[in-house]
Amino acid sequence: MGNSVIKKAFHIVCEGRDDKAFFTKLFEAHGIQDFEAECARTNNDPKRCAGKSGITDTLLGLKAVNDLNPGILRGIIIAVDSDEDPAKSFESVRRSIKETKMQLPVPDQALIPKLDPQGMDPAIAILSIPWIDQPGHLDSLLFDSMQTSHADLIAPIEDFCDSTEHRTRDWAQNNKSKMKLRCAIAASKEGEPGLSLAYFLESSECEINFKDVKFNKIVNFIKEFSEHLNGKTRKPKPHPAA
Amino acid sequence: MDTNLQHAKHSSGDLENGEYVMIDKIEITNFRCFKSQSIGGLKKFNVLVGPSGSGKTALLEALFLVAGGSAEIYYRLRGWRGLGVGGSLALALTGTRMSYESMFRELFFGFDNKASARVEIVDSKMGYRRLSVSYKPDAEYELPLGEEGIQNFVQVNPIVFSWKTPHMHVESKVQSKEGKLQFAGTNDVYPIWLISPSAPSSYAQHFSDLSKKGESAPVVEEFCKLFPIVKGISLESSAGQMALFVELSPFKEKMPIGMISAGMNKYLEIMVSIASNPGGVVLIDEIENGFYYESLTMLLRSVCRFAEEQKVQLIATTHSYEFLESFASVMGEGKEQHFNLLRSSRNEDGSVDIRVSRGPSAKSAIVQHFEVR
Numbered sequence: 001m002g003n004s005v006i007k008k009a010f011h012i013v014c015e016g017r018d019d020k021a022f023f024t025k026l027f028e029a030h031g032i033q034d035f036e037a038e039c040a041r042t043n044n045d046p047k048r049c050a051g052k053s054g055i056t057d058t059l060l061g062l063k064a065v066n067d068l069n070p071g072i073l074r075g076i077i078i079a080v081d082s083d084e085d086p087a088k089s090f091e092s093v094r095r096s097i098k099e100t101k102m103q104l105p106v107p108d109q110a111l112i113p114k115l116d117p118q119g120m121d122p123a124i125a126i127l128s129i130p131w132i133d134q135p136g137h138l139d140s141l142l143f144d145s146m147q148t149s150h151a152d153l154i155a156p157i158e159d160f161c162d163s164t165e166h167r168t169r170d171w172a173q174n175n176k177s178k179m180k181l182r183c184a185i186a187a188s189k190e191g192e193p194g195l196s197l198a199y200f201l202e203s204s205e206c207e208i209n210f211k212d213v214k215f216n217k218i219v220n221f222i223k224e225f226s227e228h229l230n231g232k233t234r235k236p237k238p239h240p241a242a
Numbered sequence: 243m244d245t246n247l248q249h250a251k252h253s254s255g256d257l258e259n260g261e262y263v264m265i266d267k268i269e270i271t272n273f274r275c276f277k278s279q280s281i282g283g284l285k286k287f288n289v290l291v292g293p294s295g296s297g298k299t300a301l302l303e304a305l306f307l308v309a310g311g312s313a314e315i316y317y318r319l320r321g322w323r324g325l326g327v328g329g330s331l332a333l334a335l336t337g338t339r340m341s342y343e344s345m346f347r348e349l350f351f352g353f354d355n356k357a358s359a360r361v362e363i364v365d366s367k368m369g370y371r372r373l374s375v376s377y378k379p380d381a382e383y384e385l386p387l388g389e390e391g392i393q394n395f396v397q398v399n400p401i402v403f404s405w406k407t408p409h410m411h412v413e414s415k416v417q418s419k420e421g422k423l424q425f426a427g428t429n430d431v432y433p434i435w436l437i438s439p440s441a442p443s444s445y446a447q448h449f450s451d452l453s454k455k456g457e458s459a460p461v462v463e464e465f466c467k468l469f470p471i472v473k474g475i476s477l478e479s480s481a482g483q484m485a486l487f488v489e490l491s492p493f494k495e496k497m498p499i500g501m502i503s504a505g506m507n508k509y510l511e512i513m514v515s516i517a518s519n520p521g522g523v524v525l526i527d528e529i530e531n532g533f534y535y536e537s538l539t540m541l542l543r544s545v546c547r548f549a550e551e552q553k554v555q556l557i558a559t560t561h562s563y564e565f566l567e568s569f570a571s572v573m574g575e576g577k578e579q580h581f582n583l584l585r586s587s588r589n590e591d592g593s594v595d596i597r598v599s600r601g602p603s604a605k606s607a608i609v610q611h612f613e614v615r
Contacts, residue, residue: 003563003613004610043574057610058610064604065607067597068584
């Protein structure tokens with residue numbers, strides 16, 4: 001396992017390999033050059049992406065990198081799925097940040113990162129996917145975007161999912177979204193219908209339109225975060241939930 | 243003469259009372275590569291990383307110097323850096339003021355010897371101990387030079403090494419007698435031991451001292467526990483020199499430890515240093531040298547446990563990520579709060595900065611393979 005060298009000024013800590021692939025493609029599509037994305041890991045099993053449970057350990061590791069090489073890492077965005085309850089998801093990230101004793105974003109539930117007055121810690125913000133006031137996750141956001149890029153598949157997939165109601169009636173909405181996305185990937189990859197989401201997103205033939213307007217809020221969030229820390233904007237727009 | 247030990251001890255009462263006396267803070271000004279450096283919050287275990295030439299060894303040497311009580315140790319350090327004169331303290335100068343001053347130029351940051359160089363440590367018991375090195379512009383001194391019997395003098399402003407604590411103040415000047423340099427000083431030194439690849443090792447002598455006092459058993463016990471093929475350690479004469487020998491299973495005849503394994507040799511040197519310096523500080527340059535990677539965690543666990551028992555503070559340098567991983571693993575066994583990772587780096591003006599990351603963060607970075615060296 002090679003060592004991760006932090007070279008970019010801004011870092012996105014995300015939940016899994018799917019998210020890392022998504023953000024990497026998003027950066028490419030929008031010319032965002034000063035960000036890199038990596039998934040959160042725990043100290044107990046550092047080879048695997050660990051979702052929300054890895055946030056504390058990963059932040060602590062990044063804090064050490066910043067302590068020892070100040071000035072390279074200026075900001076961290078923690079990107080997490082809203083899941084069924086966006087507020088609960090957001091709060092769990094806040095707890096993870098609190099455990100590290102790093103700076104919480106201010107005010108609570110806002111985009112605006114708190115800048116460390118001593119300049120020792122990187123600024124931190126929390127990005128909820130698909131958005132702070134919407135339940136869902138990366139899969140639902142991607143499926144939403146496929147309404148345009150894979151329009152021919154949407155109606156049949158919805159029909160198929162409806163026809164499985166006898167088994168899936170009580171499923172959480174998020175899990176139903178995951179099923180729909182997997183169906184869409186399978187139906188669009190003749191050579192490899194079992195392709196995982198991470199491989200699908202990493203593939204050079206990925207048909208997702210990363211410039212889709214459905215991703216604009218996230219792209220704007222990322223850009224405003226770095227512009228704010230670079231001093232190009234006086235103040236980012238407040239978060240809708242603030 | 244001890245080569246790498248400032249052999250003073252905190253009072254035995256400190257150890258019996260369970261007090262762990264540690265250097266908490268280091269301040270360095272205008273010394274070698276340090277323009278102005280402050281390092282606070284040192285812990286029981288401190289590991290320093292950084293690129294080659296970023297001042298890691300210089301930091302250990304600064305600590306070794308401030309612990310001393312005579313300018314002689316500066317010449318010893320120069321010798322270890324390859325600037326000695328065949329182990330003798332005689333100086334081969336050309337008889338000019340410039341050649342005299344050239345001996346000390348590298349001691350000052352940016353070769354600026356107009357300001358004094360200062361190193362200060364603060365510990366949890368004594369308070370401060372400060373070393374200042376400066377020229378005395380208002381004093382002139384005739385320094386005799388050259389071979390014995392040849393009268394040759396040069397007028398110089400003497401360089402003075404001055405040690406100060408809340409309880410003492412001593413100045414050490416360079417003097418010449420019978421063609422050799424002599425240094426006044428004090429025996430009031432701070433208990434620091436430096437283990438460096440470039441420093442001659444004197445630990446066989448210290449093992450002998452421990453043995454005579456009946457205090458070598460814990461070292462031998464730890465060693466045999468870690469290397470079960472070793473049945474015992476003893477000091478023996480070999481070609482007129484004292485050396486440590488081990489009884490190695492299944493052989494009847496003892497073998498010099500240095501002939502068996504560099505790692506065993508290094509491990510024993512560290513353990514003897516700790517046992518000889520209870521309540522003190524052990525500095526280890528390039529700690530990973532000689533150790534087999536699979537043994538690192540086991541060795542470090544043993545070293546750290548023994549250091550804690552003897553209430554010894556460790557400050558070590560390394561380039562090895564394998565060492566850092568092993569160290570993080572040992573610190574993860576309930577010692578996270580007692581551990582610091584430090585990193586040195588060069589600035590554009592040639593000065594060095596040392597930054598500190600505290601145990602839990604440092605451990606996470608190492609375990610998660612963030613590059614921290």
